Amino acid sequence: MSYASRAENLGRSFRAAAPTLLGVAGVCLLAAPLRLAEGALPTPVLPLVVVYFWSIYSPSNLPSIGVFLIGLMQDLLTGGPLGLWPTIYLMASYLVTTQRSYFHGREQRVVWLGFAVIAGLAALILWSVMSLMSGAALPIGRLAVQMTATVLLYPVIAGAFAEFHRRVIVEA
Amino acid sequence: MDVLGRDRRDGLNRRAGAGVGRLTLTLVSAILLLSNLYAAEASVFRKAREGALSFAAPVLEAFAGPVGVIQDVVGRVEEYFFVLEQNKSLREQVEALRHWEHDARDLRELISAYEALGYYFPPPGVTPVNAMVIGESGDAFVHSMIVNAGREAGVAPGQAVVDDRGLVGRVVDASGGAARILLLTDVQSNVPVYVEGSEVEGILAGRTTERPAIIFTRNDDLQSVEAGQRVVTSGAGGSLPRGLPVGAVADVGESEAAVDLDANYARTRLVRIINYEFPDVEDDAAAPAPEDGDAPQEDVSAADLNAGAGPGAEAGARLAAAGDDAAPQTGTRR
Numbered sequence: 001m002s003y004a005s006r007a008e009n010l011g012r013s014f015r016a017a018a019p020t021l022l023g024v025a026g027v028c029l030l031a032a033p034l035r036l037a038e039g040a041l042p043t044p045v046l047p048l049v050v051v052y053f054w055s056i057y058s059p060s061n062l063p064s065i066g067v068f069l070i071g072l073m074q075d076l077l078t079g080g081p082l083g084l085w086p087t088i089y090l091m092a093s094y095l096v097t098t099q100r101s102y103f104h105g106r107e108q109r110v111v112w113l114g115f116a117v118i119a120g121l122a123a124l125i126l127w128s129v130m131s132l133m134s135g136a137a138l139p140i141g142r143l144a145v146q147m148t149a150t151v152l153l154y155p156v157i158a159g160a161f162a163e164f165h166r167r168v169i170v171e172a
Numbered sequence: 173m174d175v176l177g178r179d180r181r182d183g184l185n186r187r188a189g190a191g192v193g194r195l196t197l198t199l200v201s202a203i204l205l206l207s208n209l210y211a212a213e214a215s216v217f218r219k220a221r222e223g224a225l226s227f228a229a230p231v232l233e234a235f236a237g238p239v240g241v242i243q244d245v246v247g248r249v250e251e252y253f254f255v256l257e258q259n260k261s262l263r264e265q266v267e268a269l270r271h272w273e274h275d276a277r278d279l280r281e282l283i284s285a286y287e288a289l290g291y292y293f294p295p296p297g298v299t300p301v302n303a304m305v306i307g308e309s310g311d312a313f314v315h316s317m318i319v320n321a322g323r324e325a326g327v328a329p330g331q332a333v334v335d336d337r338g339l340v341g342r343v344v345d346a347s348g349g350a351a352r353i354l355l356l357t358d359v360q361s362n363v364p365v366y367v368e369g370s371e372v373e374g375i376l377a378g379r380t381t382e383r384p385a386i387i388f389t390r391n392d393d394l395q396s397v398e399a400g401q402r403v404v405t406s407g408a409g410g411s412l413p414r415g416l417p418v419g420a421v422a423d424v425g426e427s428e429a430a431v432d433l434d435a436n437y438a439r440t441r442l443v444r445i446i447n448y449e450f451p452d453v454e455d456d457a458a459a460p461a462p463e464d465g466d467a468p469q470e471d472v473s474a475a476d477l478n479a480g481a482g483p484g485a486e487a488g489a490r491l492a493a494a495g496d497d498a499a500p501q502t503g504t505r506r
Binding site for chain 1: 193194197198200201202203204205206207208209217220221223224225228231232235236239243305306307308309310311312313314316317318344345352354359360379380381437438439441
């Protein structure tokens with residue numbers, strides 16, 4: 001095997017793994033003691049943006065197994081019930097992939113709205129499962145703040161991801 | 173157009189393959205999620221959690237360093253604006269603490285007098301492990317922290333974790349070099365506590381909000397509880413030592429009482445994990461009683477355990493002395 005093809009292979013595997021790695025980095029950020037504004041502002045759910053963004057624009061760069069791994073890592077690190085975040089991320093990725101053709105070529109505002117809907121659905125699943133498991137309706141305040149922060153930050157993060165996708169994944 | 177068409181064909185093929193994969197993985201996750209209901213403590217899950225902990229600990233530690241530095245700088249800048257007010261309140265605190273110091277010295281005198289008489293039996297010793305918080309779950313419902321001390325340092329699940337203010341939580345998972353602490357606010361956290369002043373016991377249960385609530389076993393217990401009373405660990409069940417400060421009763425509801433925690437989770441960076449060894453009751457009973465007779469001994473030990481002034485001071489002294497009291501360490505059983 002020549003060096004060139006080997007380099008090409010390496011490049012291809014990097015392209016396939018880059019969004020997954022970015023998602024795992026997002027999980028690490030969620031698990032780091034950031035304590036934005038003295039703990040008043042929860043860390044945004046960056047992996048959800050990763051899953052949404054690449055499910056719309058380039059699902060081949062974020063295989064299902066990657067989505068699963070990101071979610072599993074999040075469950076293992078936060079100590080929550082295993083399988084919760086993989087379910088949420090895979091469902092989000094499924095929903096978005098089926099609506100891909102609708103989102104393509106639309107204004108960014110529409111895509112943003114789509115993300116808000118997905119974040120709302122994710123919050124709903126999270127809340128119902130955790131409430132069922134703890135046997136009582138849990139307060140939604142903190143979850144609402146966290147998801148709102150994630151949705152509000154979406155344009156900034158998606159802008160950065162678009163730049164990353166264009167420069168690193170497509171041109172690498 | 174040509175490129176677009178090719179893309180769509182590729183997409184179709186891929187979608188068919190990816191669809192099956194995604195469905196399988198979604199099913200796997202759903203089954204995992206359901207299995208949590210029955211086997212959350214299964215050894216496979218525990219091993220997976222511990223593996224992830226030891227895998228992520230170095231990464232998190234690398235993250236935590238810079239985060240801490242930034243927080244320090246931001247905190248310092250903020251504090252410049254409040255220096256005068258802080259000085260004033262600190263002076264008032266020192267004033268108040270002088271009285272407490274006086275009281276503590278008196279009590280220490282009294283205790284040493286009892287010790288000299290052979291009436292005093294110090295509580296079992298503890299071996300503290302100091303650790304730094306390197307991770308915190310950024311989840312809305314799961315409240316936990318990750319610290320950089322694990323089994324190698326003697327940390328094991330069930331141990332109590334305190335910071336400079338009070339109880340933080342308990343260890344739930346421990347890998348070689350890291351451990352996870354379940355905070356008191358987590359919905360799965362249940363800690364037996366004791367309300368000073370009204371002298372009732374209850375279970376402090378997390379509510380995912382800032383204030384956990386005390387659930388009482390008897391309904392009339394709730395009526396004797398008042399806002400402002402101090403809450404400490406009761407030691408029931410034997411996994412936590414008695415008398416660790418937890419917080420104060422904030423307000424009393426219809427069926428439970430909300431508690432303001434002493435610990436401030438937004439500022440917790442250094443913690444102390446308490447390796448407490450529950451005294452072995454059988455061995456104590458078998459030990460020869462002092463010659464002076466049984467009655468005074470029982471009185472003193474009962475008073476020592478139940479007296480309102482005792483527990484907090486005891487825990488503090490125990491932490492400070494860090495095991496230099498010659499404790500009757502009879503039981504190694506946990």
